[in-house]
Amino acid sequence: MPDTVLTGIGVCPGTVAGPLLRIAAAPALPAPTTVTDIEAEVARAGAALTEVVAELGRRADRAADATVAEVLRSEALMAGDEELRDGVRELIEAGHDAPHAIDGAFATFREIFAAAGGYLAERVADLDDLRDRAVALLLGLPMPGVPSPGHRYVLAARDLAPADTADLDPAQVIALVTEIGGPTSHTAILARALGLPAVVACAGVLAVPDGARVLVDGATGRVATGVDDVEVKAAIEASARLTAAASGLTGPGRTSDGYAVKLLANVGSARNVPAADEAHAEGIGLFRTELLFLDRATEPGHGEQVADYRDVFRAMAGRRVVIRTLDAGADKPLPFLNQEGEPNPALGVRGLRVARQRPEVLTTQLAAIAEARAETGADVWVMAPMVSTVAEASAFAAAVHEAGLPRAGVMIEVPAAALRAADLLRVVDFLSIGTNDLSQYTFAADRMCGPLADLLDPWQPALLQLIGLCGEAGRAAGRPVGVCGEAAADPLLAPVLVGLGVTSLSMSPRALPAVRAALSTRTAEDCRRLAALAVAAPGPAEAREAAG
Numbered sequence: 096m097p098d099t100v101l102t103g104i105g106v107c108p109g110t111v112a113g114p115l116l117r118i119a120a121a122p123a124l125p126a127p128t129t130v131t132d133i134e135a136e137v138a139r140a141g142a143a144l145t146e147v148v149a150e151l152g153r154r155a156d157r158a159a160d161a162t163v164a165e166v167l168r169s170e171a172l173m174a175g176d177e178e179l180r181d182g183v184r185e186l187i188e189a190g191h192d193a194p195h196a197i198d199g200a201f202a203t204f205r206e207i208f209a210a211a212g213g214y215l216a217e218r219v220a221d222l223d224d225l226r227d228r229a230v231a232l233l234l235g236l237p238m239p240g241v242p243s244p245g246h247r248y249v250l251a252a253r254d255l256a257p258a259d260t261a262d263l264d265p266a267q268v269i270a271l272v273t274e275i276g277g278p279t280s281h282t283a284i285l286a287r288a289l290g291l292p293a294v295v296a297c298a299g300v301l302a303v304p305d306g307a308r309v310l311v312d313g314a315t316g317r318v319a320t321g322v323d324d325v326e327v328k329a330a331i332e333a334s335a336r337l338t339a340a341a342s343g344l345t346g347p348g349r350t351s352d353g354y355a356v357k358l359l360a361n362v363g364s365a366r367n368v369p370a371a372d373e374a375h376a377e378g379i380g381l382f383r384t385e386l387l388f389l390d391r392a393t394e395p396g397h398g399e400q401v402a403d404y405r406d407v408f409r410a411m412a413g414r415r416v417v418i419r420t421l422d423a424g425a426d427k428p429l430p431f432l433n434q435e436g437e438p439n440p441a442l443g444v445r446g447l448r449v450a451r452q453r454p455e456v457l458t459t460q461l462a463a464i465a466e467a468r469a470e471t472g473a474d475v476w477v478m479a480p481m482v483s484t485v486a487e488a489s490a491f492a493a494a495v496h497e498a499g500l501p502r503a504g505v506m507i508e509v510p511a512a513a514l515r516a517a518d519l520l521r522v523v524d525f526l527s528i529g530t531n532d533l534s535q536y537t538f539a540a541d542r543m544c545g546p547l548a549d550l551l552d553p554w555q556p557a558l559l560q561l562i563g564l565c566g567e568a569g570r571a572a573g574r575p576v577g578v579c580g581e582a583a584a585d586p587l588l589a590p591v592l593v594g595l596g597v598t599s600l601s602m603s604p605r606a607l608p609a610v611r612a613a614l615s616t617r618t619a620e621d622c623r624r625l626a627a628l629a630v631a632a633p634g635p636a637e638a639r640e641a642a643g
């Protein structure tokens with residue numbers, strides 16, 4: 096029997112066991128000490144900075160992703176800067192010890208960067224990271240950030256930010272467990288992208304001592320300590336059997352009695368298409384086009400957009416590609432749209448709403464999509480994010496058709512749109528439910544807000560009820576209704592979504608085999624029964640229990 100079993104939300108299936116290590120916190124500065132040998136103190140500080148540069152170089156060499164390697168190398172350049180070293184020397188000569196001199200010199204740079212604004216201001220977090228690393232080295236404390244002990248381990252953290260995980264080494268990290276975070280948090284998205292078993296919202300995980308062996312089940316959300324070898328072996332074998340059964344199935348998605356449910360992949364660029372193919376995706380259910388627009392001062396031109404879309408369409412020739420027009424604003428700000436100053440960006444001008452102020456951004460994009468489609472054989476469907484009214488949907492469909500594109504749809508991300516799904520289907524060809532945002536707006540809970548993760552649970556009956564309204568409208572109109580938010584990646588929830596009338600599920604390619612396997616064990620009638628039970632449940636835990 097395990098010593099303790101903690102329970103969180105399983106966001107990426109798989110069972111593994113290993114020692115738990117946590118992300119070390121930034122070091123606190125101790126009380127200042129008196130410096131007796133200035134040159135020795137300068138040398139000590141210099142050696143720490145040199146080691147930080149060397150360590151960043153090693154991490155850059157190891158990084159699988161070229162962009163990550165570039166970021167790490169530019170951090171290394173900052174840590175090696177001569178002016179910074181001069182600043183450290185001056186402070187030591189003025190009587191500060193090495194940790195305080197490093198802290199002071201970085202503080203000066205930090206102020207200059209912050210005041211400069213723009214790109215430099217965005218590098219302030221890198222400066223803080225460098226300072227923390229140099230100070231940790233001087234104080235003999237663990238390096239802040241993701242550990243790199245040279246062996247496999249389970250990474251525990253309060254929550255994971257993209258910066259924490261930029262160069263996370265999947266050869267060492269075998270699972271992720273966070274104390275907060277929800278099904279749509281960065282941890283969940285990263286875990287699915289890397290195929291790492293993961294549990295979020297796992298209260299108490301940070302109380303588990305560093306190095307203690309834990310058994311993590313990313314499907315049920317259980318994290319057990321004090322398990323013996325026999326229990327570990329049995330759990331891992333059971334999970335491996337499930338995975339093997341899932342990977343043995345490769346055909347189109349269907350229930351055990353043959354009801355077809357299209358299984359599609361979410362991609363951000365042509366780089367993700369091989370993974371979608373490996374998972375035998377039947378097409379792309381969400382092509383997020385933001386990637387091309389991020390981190391640049393100006394909008395990509397027509398030719399650049401055509402090339403980007405064409406790469407994905409060509410790779411998918413003959414198959415369905417649902418491409419989403421630019422979803423800028425809120426959690427995806429874009430400098431060229433000048434949206435700063437909105438008091439509440441999640442409720443501001445985002446998604447399709449940008450077309451109210453900048454209609455040419457949409458028409459340029461639609462023209463590029465049309466041209467890329469004409470050059471390839473893909474079955475291109477176009478949809479808009481953040482649609483709330485029939486008038487918006489109707490104007491969008493008109494713009495899509497004007498560009499010569501045959502199929503227009505809208506995402507359901509706002510409760511108003513779900514409530515009027517039947518009306519929307521009178522003016523568009525299909526709906527695609529973005530459960531990440533639909534949860535956020537239904538429960539008035541920021542999708543990145545860890546402490547509210549329970550409200551963002553995709554098993555919330557109110558969310559399921561809204562999905563059911565869309566499914567019902569789709570059935571009545573004979574039009575497709577998909578789910579492309581993170582909820583589609585939950586194998587237990589998949590039959591429930593199908594029972595609610597959803598006709599396609601689109602997800603990170605890694606999640607696809609388990610969802611395919613889960614569907615193959617249920618009849619269409621089972622799905623309807625489980626959906627009714629889940630919607631009728633008083634809360635998400637009971638819904639899971641009733642339909643699990």
Ligand SMILES: C=C(OP(=O)(O)O)C(=O)O
Nearest residue numbers: 529530531532579580581
């Ligand atoms: C798929 C969705 O869109 P994104 O996560 O890109 O906002 C969603 O909101 O569920």
Ligand SMILES: [Mg+2]
Nearest residue numbers: 508529531532
């Ligand atoms: Mg969304």
